[in-house]
Amino acid sequence: MAAGGLLLRLAGPAGDPRAARAGLLPVVAALLLAGLPLALLAIEAIATTSSATGIDQARVADAALNTIVTAIISTTIALTLGGGLALLVALTDMPGRRALGGLALLPMLIPSQIAALAWGRLFDPAGPVAGWLGLTSFGGHPLEGAAGVWLVMGLEHSPIGFLAVIGAATRIPAEPAEAARIAGAGPTLALAVAARPLIRPALAAAAALGLISAAGNFGVPALLGIPGAYPVMATLIYQQMSGFGPAGLGDVARLAALLGLGTLILLHLSGRAAGRAARVADSGRIIGRLPLRRGRRLLAVLVWVPMLAISLGPLLALIAASLVPAPGVPLTATTASLDGFRMMVDPRHGALGAMATSAVLASLAAMASVLIAVPIGLFAARGGRAARLGAGAFDLALAMPGTVFAIAVILMLLPPLPGLGVSLYGTPFILLAAYLGRFPALVLAPVMAAAGRLDPAPEQAARLAGAGVARRILAGTWPALAGPAAGGALLVLLTAFNELTLSALLWSRGAETIGVAIYARQAEGDTAAAAALALASLVASLALALTGLRLLARLPGLNAAFGDQR
Amino acid sequence: MSKPVMIAAALLAAATCLPLVAGHAAAGTASGDLVVYTSTPAKAMADLVAAFNTAEPDVAVSVFRSGTTEVMAKLAAEFAAGAPEPDVLLIADSVTMAGLKADGRLAAWPDAPVDGLAPDSHDPDNTWFGTKIIATGIVWNTAAGVPAPGGWQDLAGPAATGRVVMPSPLYSGAATIHVGTLSADEALGWSYFEALKANGASAVQGNGAVLDAVATGRAAYGVIVDFMAFNAAAKGSPVAFVYPADGVTAVTEPVAVLKTARNPEAAWAFVGWLLSDAGQRFTVAQGYMPLRADAGSPPGRPAVDAITIRTVSPEQLARTSDKTRRRFAALFGG
Secondary structure, eight states: OHHHHHHHHHHSSTTOHHHHHHHHHHHHHHIIIIIHHHHHHHHHHHHOOOOTTOOOHHHHHHHHHHHHHHHHHHHHHHHHHHHHHHHHHHHBOOTTHHHHHHHHHHHHHSOHHHHHHHHHHHTOTTSHHHHHTTOOSSBOOTTSSHHHHHHHHHHHTHHHHHHHHHHHHTTOBHHHHHHHHHTTOOHHHHHHHHHHHHHHHHHHHHHHHHHHHHHHOOHHIIIIITTTTOOOHHHHHHHHHHHHGGGGHHHHHHHHHHHHHHHHHHHHHHHHHHHHHHHSOOOSSBOOOBOOTTHHHHHHHHHHHHHHHHHHHHHHHHHHHHHOSSTTOOOOTTTOOOHHHHHHHOGGGOHHHHHHHHHHHHHHHHHHHHHHHHHHHHHHHTTOHHHHHHHHHHHHHHHSOHHHHHHHHHHHHSSOOTTTOOOOTTSHHHHHHHHHHHSHHHHHHHHHHHHHTOOSHHHHHHHHTTOOHHHHIIIIIHHHHHHHHHHHHHHHHHHHHHOOTTHHHHOOTTOOOHHHHHHHHHHTTOHHHHHHHHHHHHHHHHHHHHHHHHHHTTSTTHHHHHHTTO | OOHHHHHHHHHHHHHHSOOOOOTTOOTTOOOEEEEEEEOSOHHHHHHHHHHHHHHOTTEEEEEEEOOHHHHHHHHHHHHHHTOOOOSEEEOSOHHHHHHHHHTTOBOOOTTOOOTTSOGGGBOTTSSEEOOEEEEEEEEEETTSOOOOOOSGGGGGSGGGTTOEEEEOTTTOHHHHHHHHHHHHOSSSHHHHHHHHHHTTOEEESSHHHHHHHHHTTSBSEEEEEHHHHHHHHHTTOSEEEEOOTTOBEEEOOOEEEBTTOSOHHHHHHHHHHHHSHHHHHHHHHTTOEESSGGGOOOTTOOOGGGSOBOOOOHHHHHHHHHHHHHHHHHHHOO
């Protein structure tokens, strides 16, 4: 057990063997769930030779180029839209700023595939919106193809720009602006001078995050890119896997590794940008809001009308689509049909089952993420080297595009498990394994942030009094970590409940997730059912988020941890 | 016929006609769990299971559904993992079944109730059995103001420029057969598909997506399986369907039982019911052309022998199916 001994020594803070032992198990879990699949993917990608079902190099080059272009353009849109809104909300006296901030964050609650579905329906060539815009019918769909993928993905990722910029814009110091005013600058220029050093690094960090998210986004290119003949790496991997099966797994692994490598480079850049963003020191006095004066009303209209349109338009289109009796039938009071919803509540059609599957898997993932991530986060924040290794593995698994991680998990779990002789592939457990590899990082981040600020006194007191590790964590640190951990768990719950990227490749009979159920209904042309399901899952997510936030508000330590996460 | 009436009629048919199941299982005697992997659309499959359960109430059917290509990819992965899940496969085409048979994956039913079925609708060794006839033809939007299509070449013509969608062989089994058959044709061949590409045709995922694209005005013409277009038209979608005069491609949606089936008794009961008079009548009620002529045919369809069906030898199709998918994907991007 030399390796175990080494891990043991690395796991906890020096001179605390009990803490080391307590940290060992979750670290092993992290390395098995997150590290091993990625390692196997790297090995497979290097070791494999091209198979008979190999992909044309031209298709790969095409998809890779499209991925890069999509990432750049959608991120530009996301940062412009989200960042612009954040500046308005943080720095001006725009009417309804709080509500505007809420609308700006709304896309976070709406999974990509549902947003793409709703936007697609809104711009149906035979529908009213296309008619108003004078778009011609029968010659393609205005949003299917490159432009639609860029736009919808840009909107989906705009909260990234919003959160980054609002975090910086609420900390702009007053002094530089006052100095600029004294030097004769107008109020807008003075604000710009003061804001630039904070906003620029925040935007850089958000740009890297936006690029990573875009490379990993599957829902938007799957619904708008595949029918529009605009392949990106994520959809190419999915199509290759579903079209050729494991015979082409080696090639798919290489594709996944290629996409993963691109993400690694971005991660490195994002780390540097985030480092620069953090170096900007907080100052005492925060700058005041810029009064808009005469332009206030006009600007309010110019901002509020499009914001309401892009928030409510797709939702209304989704509702309309769920009521259409058959594709292409104009929706009127007499044609409206509830068949889509009837299908949903009919147990034979499995839609409720999919909802239950997602709910169970998401709950298990949230609970297990807390159990694994809290000790790792605690020990990692104290400098435990193995714990930091585990945390790194989880962070990497989350940053990797979901499609890449799914392929990695297939590589790990397709062969029968050693000792047991059964394969987890084709069972719900492979989905759970993928969730447990990918989502603990969502708990890890807030827990580590909170643990870094933790006052060590109560725990040391407990240790001096002879308390065991478990008891020390419970008595000394848990109260301070409960809020952040629960916040992370809520994030896992919502993300896992709505995800499609992993389950599109890993789902099996009896484990259809809600994401797959929506996507599959859409792919087989049952749009009313897909729209009805999408609405139901939106309502469920919203209820979950609101209930969760309400419960969280009662826990201590939450604001402290998430305040820094912006 | 509205959906509830259709289901009621089918249930009545299923309840009154004793299924002609012989040999492995008598009606109403099978029980336990039955796992079916299928490419039948989710809603149609759920109705089918309900109808089957009127004959075999004690069989609990669970379903994995996707396009035939993805179902097979899933199954191949399960074979590789040594744990094939399904008892029964109900997928689009017999070429895929022939491949599974050649790999020794399918069980045989020597005394299957195949009397009255065309000899080429099932495997001579009784491992797989066609259940219906699904022809691939052309759907078009009747509100588009475009000329009604007559033959396959019309999709490469000027009236169809930028207005054609087709299902992808990377998803659909019927599409694999369709592309495999037409590309092997001397007159059409791959140059036909290159002409379609040059004319701005695009590939979507399955046949359902084709219907959606044509009915909602994204495209004017679509390549599609017949029943989907007819069923949508009956429900009010602004679409019409034509069997091209120069010959359609067709699949028989065969059913088969895996040698590794965990519940062979229920599996054969399922197969027997699909081939029985009750099963075939239910097939008609769902809008499919049945294999048994005496089961009638859905309203508004031509007689089966009035349609020209193009055929290519299953061996050739089986040999070329991966190549067909690759070449199509390279041409249309998926």
